[in-house]
Amino acid sequence: MNWIPLTDADKERMLRVIGAGSVEELFSAIPEDLKHGQLNLPEGLDEPAVRGLAETYARGNRTDLISFVGGGYYDHYIPAAVDALTARGEFLTAYTPYQPECAQGTLQAIYEFQSAICRLTDMEVANASLYDGGTAVFEAVTMACRATGRNRVVLDHSLNPRWREMVHTHAANLSLNLNDGRDPQDAACVVVQNPAFRGTLWDYSALAEACHAAGALLVAVFNPISLAVVKTPGSMGADIAVGEGQPLGIPLGFGGPYLGLMASRKAFIRKMPGRIAGMTVDHDGRRGFVLTLQAREQHIRREKANSNICSNQALCALRALIYLSLAGPVGLRNVAERCRAGAEWLKKRISHVAPCVNDGPTFNEFTVRLPRNAEDVVADLIPRGYVAGIPLSLVGAGASDELLVAVTEKRTLDELEQFAAALEEACA
Amino acid sequence: MKLIFKKSVPGRGTTIFDPLSQAVQPLPDSLMRGDPPALPEVSELEVIRHFTGLSRRNFGVDSHFYPLGSCTMKYNPRIDELTASLPGFTGLHPHWATIPAARALCQGALAVIWELERFLAEIGGMKAGCLQPMAGAHGELAGVLMIAAYHRTRGNHGKKVMLVPDSAHGTNPASAAMAGFSVRTVPSAPNGEIDFDAFRAALDETVAGVMLTCPNTHGLFERQVAEIARLAHEQDALLYYDGANLNAILGKVRPGDLGFDVMHFNLHKTFSTPHGMGGPGSGAVAVGERLEAFLPGPRIIRGENGDFDLMTPEHSIGAIAPFFGSFLVGLRAWTYIRAHGRDGLPKVAEAAVLNANYVLARLKDHFHAPFGDRCMHECVLNATRQVAAGQVKALDIAKALLDRGFHAPTVYFPLTVPECLMIEPTETESRETLDAFCEAMIEIARLAEADPEALKQAPTSMPVGRLDEVKAARELNCSC
Numbered sequence: 072m073n074w075i076p077l078t079d080a081d082k083e084r085m086l087r088v089i090g091a092g093s094v095e096e097l098f099s100a101i102p103e104d105l106k107h108g109q110l111n112l113p114e115g116l117d118e119p120a121v122r123g124l125a126e127t128y129a130r131g132n133r134t135d136l137i138s139f140v141g142g143g144y145y146d147h148y149i150p151a152a153v154d155a156l157t158a159r160g161e162f163l164t165a166y167t168p169y170q171p172e173c174a175q176g177t178l179q180a181i182y183e184f185q186s187a188i189c190r191l192t193d194m195e196v197a198n199a200s201l202y203d204g205g206t207a208v209f210e211a212v213t214m215a216c217r218a219t220g221r222n223r224v225v226l227d228h229s230l231n232p233r234w235r236e237m238v239h240t241h242a243a244n245l246s247l248n249l250n251d252g253r254d255p256q257d258a259a260c261v262v263v264q265n266p267a268f269r270g271t272l273w274d275y276s277a278l279a280e281a282c283h284a285a286g287a288l289l290v291a292v293f294n295p296i297s298l299a300v301v302k303t304p305g306s307m308g309a310d311i312a313v314g315e316g317q318p319l320g321i322p323l324g325f326g327g328p329y330l331g332l333m334a335s336r337k338a339f340i341r342k343m344p345g346r347i348a349g350m351t352v353d354h355d356g357r358r359g360f361v362l363t364l365q366a367r368e369q370h371i372r373r374e375k376a377n378s379n380i381c382s383n384q385a386l387c388a389l390r391a392l393i394y395l396s397l398a399g400p401v402g403l404r405n406v407a408e409r410c411r412a413g414a415e416w417l418k419k420r421i422s423h424v425a426p427c428v429n430d431g432p433t434f435n436e437f438t439v440r441l442p443r444n445a446e447d448v449v450a451d452l453i454p455r456g457y458v459a460g461i462p463l464s465l466v467g468a469g470a471s472d473e474l475l476v477a478v479t480e481k482r483t484l485d486e487l488e489q490f491a492a493a494l495e496e497a498c499a
Numbered sequence: 500m501k502l503i504f505k506k507s508v509p510g511r512g513t514t515i516f517d518p519l520s521q522a523v524q525p526l527p528d529s530l531m532r533g534d535p536p537a538l539p540e541v542s543e544l545e546v547i548r549h550f551t552g553l554s555r556r557n558f559g560v561d562s563h564f565y566p567l568g569s570c571t572m573k574y575n576p577r578i579d580e581l582t583a584s585l586p587g588f589t590g591l592h593p594h595w596a597t598i599p600a601a602r603a604l605c606q607g608a609l610a611v612i613w614e615l616e617r618f619l620a621e622i623g624g625m626k627a628g629c630l631q632p633m634a635g636a637h638g639e640l641a642g643v644l645m646i647a648a649y650h651r652t653r654g655n656h657g658k659k660v661m662l663v664p665d666s667a668h669g670t671n672p673a674s675a676a677m678a679g680f681s682v683r684t685v686p687s688a689p690n691g692e693i694d695f696d697a698f699r700a701a702l703d704e705t706v707a708g709v710m711l712t713c714p715n716t717h718g719l720f721e722r723q724v725a726e727i728a729r730l731a732h733e734q735d736a737l738l739y740y741d742g743a744n745l746n747a748i749l750g751k752v753r754p755g756d757l758g759f760d761v762m763h764f765n766l767h768k769t770f771s772t773p774h775g776m777g778g779p780g781s782g783a784v785a786v787g788e789r790l791e792a793f794l795p796g797p798r799i800i801r802g803e804n805g806d807f808d809l810m811t812p813e814h815s816i817g818a819i820a821p822f823f824g825s826f827l828v829g830l831r832a833w834t835y836i837r838a839h840g841r842d843g844l845p846k847v848a849e850a851a852v853l854n855a856n857y858v859l860a861r862l863k864d865h866f867h868a869p870f871g872d873r874c875m876h877e878c879v880l881n882a883t884r885q886v887a888a889g890q891v892k893a894l895d896i897a898k899a900l901l902d903r904g905f906h907a908p909t910v911y912f913p914l915t916v917p918e919c920l921m922i923e924p925t926e927t928e929s930r931e932t933l934d935a936f937c938e939a940m941i942e943i944a945r946l947a948e949a950d951p952e953a954l955k956q957a958p959t960s961m962p963v964g965r966l967d968e969v970k971a972a973r974e975l976n977c978s979c
Binding site: 072073074075076077081082084085086088089090091094097098100101102105106107109110111112113114115116117118121122124125126127128129130131132133134136138140141142143144146148150152154155156158159160161162163164165166167168169170171172173174175176177179180182183185186187188189190191195196197199200202203204205206233234236237239240241243244245246272273274298299300301302303306322323324325326327328329340346347348349350351352353354355357358359360361363364368369370371372373374375376378379380381382383384385386387389392393395396397398399400401402403404405406408409411412415432446449450453458461462465466480 | 500502503504511512513514515516517518519521523524526527529530531532533535536537538539540541543546547549550551552553554555556557558559560561562563565567570572573574575576578580581582584585586587588589590591592593594595596597598599600601603604605606607608610611618621622624633634635636637639640644647648668669670672673674675676677678679680681682719720722725748750751752753756757771773774775776777778779780781795816817818819820821822823824825826827828830834836837838839840841842843844845846847849850852853854856857859860861872873875897898901906907909910912926927928929930958961962963964965966967968970971972974975976977978979
């Protein structure tokens with residue numbers, strides 16, 4: 072099937088207007104010997120057939136299992152209104168607001184999104200979003216280098232190892248000196264994460280002060296749901312705050328699309344990558360919104376731009392804004408407290424077989440030590456209907472008997488109890 | 500429209516999320532947030548009305564003809580939305596694939612990615628594909644990082660330069676710079692193609708690669724492309740294909756057959772995944788033999804028993820996405836390719852090129868057409884005639900179109916064409932829509948002669964008139 076509305080009569084008439092004898096003649100700039108014959112692809116399908124095929128592939132996945140897998144991406148409930156509103160064609164099928172007069176919906180939504188992220192993080196400015204949490208960390212690192220004129224970057228062990236790897240991939244050919252640890256001496260920035268990848272909550276205020284004393288910036292990675300109850304990057308002295316926005320109404324979707332969140336102190340806004348919406352007025356004094364500070368960006372600065380990023384994750388940012396608007400401060404706290412309460416309940420319930428090894432309080436995720444190899448325990452529990460967590464040795468963030476367990480508000484007490492019982496047996 | 504924060508009333512809000520039924524020990528004060536975040540406290544109906552209201556202040560493909568050049572604003576089939584919302588895909592945690600024992604739980608999704616990567620490689624005439632890059636610019640970065648790694652592995656230490664034509668998208672030089680290359684700009688010739696002599700002069704042993712868009716942003720196929728590839732390869736420089744304009748040649752000619760070594764696909768352009776106001780997109784890449792070992796990892800492979808597994812290529816540049824890229828975007832593209840099939844995809848290119856040439860033919864007597872009377876999937880006109888006559892600028896024409904119910908073409912890009920109007924109708928528009936657009940353009944051209952002041956006031960029918968961008972940048976109100 073296709074979505075081409077031209078009839079044969081249309082084509083004839085159009086070719087006459089063009090003055091061409093055939094459609095193929097319009098491709099005459101392409102050397103004949105380089106043109107390709109039939110593609111080696113399957114035959115086309117009509118709509119019922121393609122739908123049926125997709126449903127067959129979807130059945131090849133098991134989403135009926137109860138999952139305790141997190142690692143930066145969580146199985147939170149998505150309110151029905153999020154899907155309903157973001158499916159509207161005026162959002163779905165619009166593009167970058169190059170003509171702001173016919174894109175005020177997009178631009179106001181971005182402005183409100185930026186405001187919501189500032190309010191959530193206690194930071195002064197935010198951009199319109201980046202691709203995901205990992206690229207947001209990388210962009211924060213290069214932003215800190217631009218702001219300080221330094222090129223030493225320090226990545227704390229609390230950082231999600233996947234995002235650490237992405238920083239290394241992206242920075243491979245830049246003259247950055249990437250170090251592990253927390254020493255801010257001569258550094259552009261120290262990157263920390265709270266809750267840490269292994270789940271521990273901590274206060275990095277003193278490290279932020281040490282960074283500032285050494286002329287370095289503190290880049291703080293946050294989980295947006297946690298900020299309903301957990302101390303904010305702004306209040307702990309972060310200069311740049313970045314995070315993965317997936318928990319805010321975005322489906323897990325097997326890896327994306329996701330949402331990179333970025334906020335900072337106002338002093339650094341000209342060093343920030345990505346789109347930024349700003350408020351202004353039209354010639355009659357009516358309030359409106361435009362993309363602003365575009366001189367930072369690639370379409371103007373080309374190779375001297377702050378980043379090569381051209382787009383943002385506008386539809387995902389809209390999902391996050393709608394989610395935060397539906398939840399409000401009370402609903403967001405309810406979600407956060409239910410995640411933490413479920414995690415605390417489970418942590419205690421399984422402590423005799425799988426003690427928690429975090430060296431401080433945790434939020435929605437914690438690390439346990441199992442009496443057996445974590446991969447084996449996870450494998451044993453799959454037939455019983457559970458994906459028990461992430462074996463930390465698989466991601467280079469722990470020992471082979473350590474398991475990272477995440478609990479969201481979707482997990483009922485019954486599910487937790489039954490999982491605990493199954494885990495007890497698997498550990499026996 | 501009021502900001503959603505101004506609609507907030509303390510104590511209101513939804514009850515979507517019940518409070519905790521049992522108390523949990525509070526966090527220590529030192530770790531706990533002080534005041535709650537000042538998020539809106541509004542009812543669900545207020546949220547629905549607010550965002551429905553915002554949506555009505557937007558033009559989209561669903562509501563308006565959207566001939567934004569180089570953006571391929573084609574219809575986004577609703578079947579693609581349906582397949583991408585199947586719970587068997589949306590609810591899938593990507594980390595399951597990290598855990599060998601759980602890999603069996605996501606075989607359907609791994610199969611979709613594996614197939615899509617092979618489809619893209621076939622369409623591109625390449626050896627292998629990778630869905631990881633999350634946008635076109637991100638695909639460019641992945642591509643030039645692979646080029647850099649290729650030269651590093653071969654000990655080509657002197658290769659520090661990337662050649663980029665002046666008509667290229669700004670992302671090309673920006674991506675090259677992010678991969679540590681210095682950028683050498685190659686000018687365009689007066690006919691709109693790359694200046695071949697200048698290219699030859701710029702090509703020396705320091706050149707690591709050449710980034711080309713083909714057809715280029717002037718809407719023209721680079722007729723010397725095979726020769727460019729041959730000369731580049733003589734210097735062991737690799738050729739990057741920017742897939743922004745792939746819609747023009749889909750199924751007609753393959754970048755790999757033209758000599759390109761690496762390319763990205765804008766799945767949101769050619770393969771019709773929704774642009775979503777600026778994202779999410781996908782910048783999947785494909786590579787020829789030279790770069791297969793350098794692809795981002797891990798890759799999905801199919802074992803002899805038919806099961807899908809993960810493998811990291813020998814010289815992989817590493818993970819450029821947290822998992823497999825924008826999977827749900829890829830799933831839409833997979834649906835689109837499956838629906839069209841091998842015979843349907845070339846028809847896309849044929850209709851896209853026919854539509855663009857039709858618009859060019861109808862408008863070339865009313866606006867200056869700097870590159871003649873033929874184009875590929877988009878046509879480039881400009882307003883130099885109107886500017887020279889002291890009438891109006893490209894910007895005025897763009898704004899006047901909004902009042903007539905059309906999104907504007909891309910204006911002032913490419914930078915090589917002054918007062919540029921870059922029009923890409925796409926294959927999903929009917930002749931009637933193109934006629935209505937052309938008639939609006941012709942009416943605007945006439946009005947530019949008769950009453951240019953009227954056009955300078957445009958738009959007058961939008962929620963706001965022309966906005967003060969200087970004030971926005973100077974006063975910098977970006978949040979509340």
